[in-house]
Amino acid sequence: MATVIDSRIEEIRLGFKPDIVRVLLVGESAPVAGTFFYTGDSLCKYTQTAFANVLPEVRAKTWQEFLIFFQQSGFYLDDLCLVPVNGLDKTSRQQNLISSIPSLASRIKTYSASDIIVLLKGIEKYVLRAVTLSGIRANIHTVPFGGMGHQNKYINEMSRIICALNK
Numbered sequence: 116m117a118t119v120i121d122s123r124i125e126e127i128r129l130g131f132k133p134d135i136v137r138v139l140l141v142g143e144s145a146p147v148a149g150t151f152f153y154t155g156d157s158l159c160k161y162t163q164t165a166f167a168n169v170l171p172e173v174r175a176k177t178w179q180e181f182l183i184f185f186q187q188s189g190f191y192l193d194d195l196c197l198v199p200v201n202g203l204d205k206t207s208r209q210q211n212l213i214s215s216i217p218s219l220a221s222r223i224k225t226y227s228a229s230d231i232i233v234l235l236k237g238i239e240k241y242v243l244r245a246v247t248l249s250g251i252r253a254n255i256h257t258v259p260f261g262g263m264g265h266q267n268k269y270i271n272e273m274s275r276i277i278c279a280l281n282k
Contacts, residue, residue, distance in 0.1 A: 121145065125197065127153045131182055137189030138280060139228035139253075141219070141242050143212070143235050147199035152192045153182060158234070161261040165273035169281055191226065195219050195238050195245070212241045220248035230280060232273070233257040 124145045131153050142158070145151035152159045155178040163181040167174035176184060196215040200208045223231070223245055231253045233242045239257045246253060256276050261269035 121149070121199075124149075124151060124153075127151075128193070131186045132191055133186045133189050135189055136191045136226040136228045138191070138230045138232065139223065139226050140190065140192040140232045140234055141238070142192060142194045143238050144194045144196035144198060144200045147202040155179070155182075157266075158261045161266055161270050162273060165270045166277055168270070168274040169277045191228075192234075193219070193222055193226075195241055212238060216241055216245045217248065219245040223249040223253075224251055227251055228253055230254045230256065230276075232276060234269075235260040 140162075142152070146156070150156045152162070159178055159182065162185075163173060163176070163178060166181070166185075173181060173184060196211050197218070198211065200211045203211065219242070228251075231242070231246060233239045233255065236257055236259055243255065246255065258272040258276070259265040259268045
């Protein structure tokens with residue numbers, strides 16, 4: 116079971132945490148390769164595209180400018196697991212997801228976001244359990260993972276949610 120949190124990843128992530136988290140996006144974990152949302156990976160770019168579909172001025176922003184806009188708009192991305200799980204076998208991966216629920220619940224309670232967007236249907240049950248444990252009330256949205264051929268579904272679903280949140 117993976118147990119080492121990449122402090123560099125968490126330091127970068129915390130640098131983008133807004134003072135008030137309005138909308139929390141929850142992914143599975145940062146990839147084992149070391150790239151992730153806050154370093155401008157493909158998920159960041161697909162998320163920017165979704166925002167640009169609703170707010171056209173976002174289209175001209177660099178990914179770095181987009182992340183500042185994302186932060187200033189009260190959006191924040193955290194992960195269920197703070198250790199990479201994408202390289203693990205199914206059993207180890209599931210053990211990590213389950214054991215990460217209490218930690219995510221604690222962070223969710225701290226953020227107290229009004230909306231939570233789960234970025235992978237496969238982790239929805241774990242995130243819902245963490246929300247329940249946190250004791251907060253939030254609107255929960257789930258979108259398909261923004262990779263592995265589901266990029267357009269991800270962008271379309273995120274655009275729909277962002278549009279609804281922007282009203």
